[in-house]
Amino acid sequence: MKLTVEAAVKFLQSGFPVAVPTETVYGLAAIATDPEAVARIYEIKNRPADNPLICHFYSIDQVKQYVKSIPENTMKLMLHFWPGPLSFMLDLPEDSPLRFATCGSMQVVARMPDHPMLLSLIKQVNAPLAAPSANTSGTFSPTTADMVERDLGEKIAGIVDGGRAGVGIESTIVDARSNKMVTILRPGSIGEKEMKEILNNVTITDETKELHHQIPGNRHAHYAPKTPMWRMEQIAEILQFENAVVLLSDETLQHITAGQRVLFSVKNIDLISLGSISDLKQMARNFYQNIASVDERKKEKAFIIFPAFKNSSLEIALQNRLLKMVAT
Ligand code: TXA
Ligand code: MG
Numbered sequence: 001m002k003l004t005v006e007a008a009v010k011f012l013q014s015g016f017p018v019a020v021p022t023e024t025v026y027g028l029a030a031i032a033t034d035p036e037a038v039a040r041i042y043e044i045k046n047r048p049a050d051n052p053l054i055c056h057f058y059s060i061d062q063v064k065q066y067v068k069s070i071p072e073n074t075m076k077l078m079l080h081f082w083p084g085p086l087s088f089m090l091d092l093p094e095d096s097p098l099r100f101a102t103c104g105s106m107q108v109v110a111r112m113p114d115h116p117m118l119l120s121l122i123k124q125v126n127a128p129l130a131a132p133s134a135n136t137s138g139t140f141s142p143t144t145a146d147m148v149e150r151d152l153g154e155k156i157a158g159i160v161d162g163g164r165a166g167v168g169i170e171s172t173i174v175d176a177r178s179n180k181m182v183t184i185l186r187p188g189s190i191g192e193k194e195m196k197e198i199l200n201n202v203t204i205t206d207e208t209k210e211l212h213h214q215i216p217g218n219r220h221a222h223y224a225p226k227t228p229m230w231r232m233e234q235i236a237e238i239l240q241f242e243n244a245v246v247l248l249s250d251e252t253l254q255h256i257t258a259g260q261r262v263l264f265s266v267k268n269i270d271l272i273s274l275g276s277i278s279d280l281k282q283m284a285r286n287f288y289q290n291i292a293s294v295d296e297r298k299k300e301k302a303f304i305i306f307p308a309f310k311n312s313s314l315e316i317a318l319q320n321r322l323l324k325m326v327a328t
Helices: 005-013 035-045 060-064 072-081 116-125 145-152 192-196 258-266 280-296 313-325
Strands: 018-020 027-031 086-091 107-111 172-175 181-186 203-206 229-232 244-248 269-273 301-305
Touching: 005 018, 005 027, 005 116, 018 116, 018 145, 027 035, 027 116, 060 072, 072 086, 145 280, 192 203, 192 313, 244 280, 258 269, 269 280, 280 313
Parallel strands: 086 172, 181 203, 229 301, 244 269, 244 301
Antiparallel strands: 018 027, 086 107, 172 181
């Protein structure tokens, strides 16, 4: 069911989670200081109880009311990138009302989303909103209200439809509490290159390349369609199979010969384009809808040929999502 912002405010104030638009992906929101409302998010998503929730704020001043302090580098990045798809790990005071949302942790991940409807919602409820992505745990994030409706429609009070998410993949999460370095805990559209322009003397490292992860969500299975998916290197390898879908970039599609196309169709193998690596913003924006279409085709299996990614922040972020999706 679609909700107006006013109706959503009422549900939130009564303790019922609602789905909300952000610039990255849709979130399933509840008032972060309301333990029962927060518990409902876990129930609806079937989310592991040890996986804390990002909290959404409408201003830096509102964040200040909840955290111990905003360290210097964090502040510099906030001033430059907020509202926007960059989330920060911050320390909470001992008696913080956000510790239900953080699963007891003394750190919160804070974000100011770049979406006018959500900012207005947070302002009206006058409390931070805990909001993980609005999907059943383990599956991919939704980027339209319809995607939320299909997955969680029967379990939630409703959805505020703010249009298709403009970025399309989840926010970057960083720990910028130190004066010397910034650690990327989850890659996103804002990465090392973009942050370096603001913090030129600070080392920026990506911990998602390491085995030990600071953020619980990185340990859980993630983002995957229900159809089992394998990574392949070559088109020719896939032709030994049938009844499948193949995800691939426009660049790879162009190399498929007319003969191969005939074989794909005879073998009941559908090709789904992820878009072109020459337009990464568009690739990210359509990304989860393309992943959703894997299940919609109702084939036995799925294959992906990774686009020839280079090293821009969006490419690192997309590759991170794809690597978690494929069977290993
Ligand atoms: O773009 C986004 O960040 C979206 C939209 C809705 O804002 N939200 C989102 O939330 O992606 P979620 O819950 O799907 O992913 C949040 C990640 C999880 O991996 C979680 O473990 C981690 O952030 N996280 C959240 N709070 C944390 C905390 N206090 N300490 C450590 N990790 C935390
Ligand atoms: Mg999620």
